[in-house]
Amino acid sequence: MALVRVISSDGAAFLVSQRLAKRSGKLKTEIETFRKSSDNSEAQPEIRIVTIRAEILRLVLQWLQQHQNDPVLPANQNEQDGRGDAEMGQSQWDRDFLAPMDLGIVMELILAANHLEVKGLLDITCKLVESKITGRTVDEIRTAFKLKSDFKGNEEEQTRLENRWCVEN
Amino acid sequence: MTMMDGRDRHISDLPPEMLEEIFNYLTDPKDFESVINTCPLWHDIMAYRKTERLLAEVFPLVFEHTDSIPLESVLRIRETSKKWKELAEAELAYNTSRFRHPKYNFETAEQLEAFRTFATSLPTGSNPFVFRKMEITFTNEAAYISFLQIIQAWGDQLKSILISVPAYEFPQNELVSHLALLPNLKSLDFVGYPENWNVNAGGTPPFPPLPHLTNLTLFRVGLDNGNAVADQKLQHQSSSFITAYGNQLESLTCPIHLLRIEDIENQLPKLTFLFLWLRARNTINEKDLQVLAKVKWPLYALTIFGHSVELSREFCGMISYFKDTLKYLALELPLEKDIDISSLEIFPVLKIVTLRITSSQRRIPTGIKNKVGQLGEFFPNLKKIELHLIGAETFADEVDLDLGILSNIFPELYDFKLSRNI
Numbered sequence: 001m002a003l004v005r006v007i008s009s010d011g012a013a014f015l016v017s018q019r020l021a022k023r024s025g026k027l028k029t030e031i032e033t034f035r036k037s038s039d040n041s042e043a044q045p046e047i048r049i050v051t052i053r054a055e056i057l058r059l060v061l062q063w064l065q066q067h068q069n070d071p072v073l074p075a076n077q078n079e080q081d082g083r084g085d086a087e088m089g090q091s092q093w094d095r096d097f098l099a100p101m102d103l104g105i106v107m108e109l110i111l112a113a114n115h116l117e118v119k120g121l122l123d124i125t126c127k128l129v130e131s132k133i134t135g136r137t138v139d140e141i142r143t144a145f146k147l148k149s150d151f152k153g154n155e156e157e158q159t160r161l162e163n164r165w166c167v168e169n
Numbered sequence: 170m171t172m173m174d175g176r177d178r179h180i181s182d183l184p185p186e187m188l189e190e191i192f193n194y195l196t197d198p199k200d201f202e203s204v205i206n207t208c209p210l211w212h213d214i215m216a217y218r219k220t221e222r223l224l225a226e227v228f229p230l231v232f233e234h235t236d237s238i239p240l241e242s243v244l245r246i247r248e249t250s251k252k253w254k255e256l257a258e259a260e261l262a263y264n265t266s267r268f269r270h271p272k273y274n275f276e277t278a279e280q281l282e283a284f285r286t287f288a289t290s291l292p293t294g295s296n297p298f299v300f301r302k303m304e305i306t307f308t309n310e311a312a313y314i315s316f317l318q319i320i321q322a323w324g325d326q327l328k329s330i331l332i333s334v335p336a337y338e339f340p341q342n343e344l345v346s347h348l349a350l351l352p353n354l355k356s357l358d359f360v361g362y363p364e365n366w367n368v369n370a371g372g373t374p375p376f377p378p379l380p381h382l383t384n385l386t387l388f389r390v391g392l393d394n395g396n397a398v399a400d401q402k403l404q405h406q407s408s409s410f411i412t413a414y415g416n417q418l419e420s421l422t423c424p425i426h427l428l429r430i431e432d433i434e435n436q437l438p439k440l441t442f443l444f445l446w447l448r449a450r451n452t453i454n455e456k457d458l459q460v461l462a463k464v465k466w467p468l469y470a471l472t473i474f475g476h477s478v479e480l481s482r483e484f485c486g487m488i489s490y491f492k493d494t495l496k497y498l499a500l501e502l503p504l505e506k507d508i509d510i511s512s513l514e515i516f517p518v519l520k521i522v523t524l525r526i527t528s529s530q531r532r533i534p535t536g537i538k539n540k541v542g543q544l545g546e547f548f549p550n551l552k553k554i555e556l557h558l559i560g561a562e563t564f565a566d567e568v569d570l571d572l573g574i575l576s577n578i579f580p581e582l583y584d585f586k587l588s589r590n591i
Contacts, residue, residue, distance in 0.1 A: 009206040009207065010206065010207065010208050010209060025552065025581065025583050028581070029550075029581065032580075050206070051202060051203075051206055052206065053205065053206045053209075053212060103220050104216060104219035104220050104223070107219060107220060107223045107224070107227045108205075108219065108223065110227050110230055110231070111202065111223065111226055111227065111230075114230055117552075117583060119583060119584065122230070122234050123234050123235075126230060126231045126233075126234040126235050127234075127235055129227060129231050130231050130235045130237070130238050130242075133238070133242045133245065133246060134237075134238060134239060134241075134242045135242075136245065137245070138245055138248045138249050141245060141246065141249050142249050142250075144220075145220040145221055145224065145249075146217065146218070146220050146221055147220070147221050147249055147250055147253070148221075148250070149249065149250050150250050150251045150252065151250065151251055154292060155251070156248065157292075158291065158292050158294075158295050159247055159248050159254060160248055161290075161291050161292070161295065162291060162295055162296055162297060162299055163244045163247060163248065163299060164287075165272055165284070165287055165297065165299065166240065166244060166270055166272060166299055167241070167244065
């Protein structure tokens, strides 16, 4: 089985099958670039991802491993049966996978999935962040994202008043 | 870093509190990302601020990859903090088609007056345009006057405006000079009904400086109204927008004939996004192709829509001219005409292609896969294809089109969408 070494920003190396790695658009490109530039077709590619630390890279590879046999569905077929990509991909396993993560980790996973071009993972993580905003009050959003208000004086009230034009009939 | 005592010391030798203080000075989210990805210690020091600091990067992705985020959520985000208010406004201004809000689209003097009353009720310094955008169609003189009062008071809050020029005799030159009341404008859309423009006003409108303007759309301007003299004046007036702001424009949407300006190849030096609109009686001609093959625009997005174009040798040669910069290409082409690939070159950075394929046959045309397949060797790094099939109810080989099959042609492909308009 052809393998590839994927190395995180903080130096941890993960040895995975090329077949698995190629489920990531970015890794697929890197593997092919390596192959083109290497004289030895048997050489094991080594790919350093300078923007993703080990904890997050491990999670991405874990997700890919679980989903490596997912069929590649044509997007239009998904739309026809009324289920979007995100729902197609969101299994009980995905829910259990995301459940213990704090929001900071989920946000790092979004950036990693975007960088590595892993669309299924990007969809489910974005949906999770969206659920922390939609239907929540301003205070709930601030608590969830550990955000302190930096409004001064009447600026917060002013912003609320500005929003009124969109909301009221 | 080297300290005064002569011994080499590293930034890692600093106590965590000091590192934290330094890292808090980094305002760019990319720098923050670099810090947390450097080593576990640095990550742990800054972990408590991740959600807050990474949002600027994450928020646009959440917008892009969820289709359900409602306006109310964006308005809530706007209320959470100053920093996030900016983020929310940027997304609202960027996703104008998704969050088009009818309440900033004005057509009558009454609507404008209601808005003016609302804006007046806000504390001084407020921004009544949550989207930093307004759309206006002048239906009469009263609406025009009301509009002027609004932009006199709050015009500096606007970054984007769409102006539909009215169906009555109208002081176009005066309107153009009033753009000075919108000094922060980034995007200007001008929709004209030229048959009603006062083309006898003559001369070039007095264009005020708009230092932030980068996006210009000119739509329905200078249509062929059968009168050659009037046509020429209209074209001159419309093109004068391009001449006036050409040096700063990054994005331009216009009908093809507005580019027929003398010396166009030396204008628009920063143009990265070009959307050309064609019509059956005003389509791209040989001379246009020659001119477009001479321009030096660093285009990364090129769209040519409105009427299908044959991908002739000359046409393929023209688009190949932009091969080194083009990341997005959208074309409308006839199914029944062959693509002349003899002058097509390899597009190394092209990532997304949208094709509107039109068929003149009503009965089950075929050949789409072959047509798209021809492009494979020229677009080796394509990630996403959108196909719109137009003209027939069913296309014989559309069942053969899916991501799996297409990725045999385009090895990098990971997103494919197919739609049909009749």
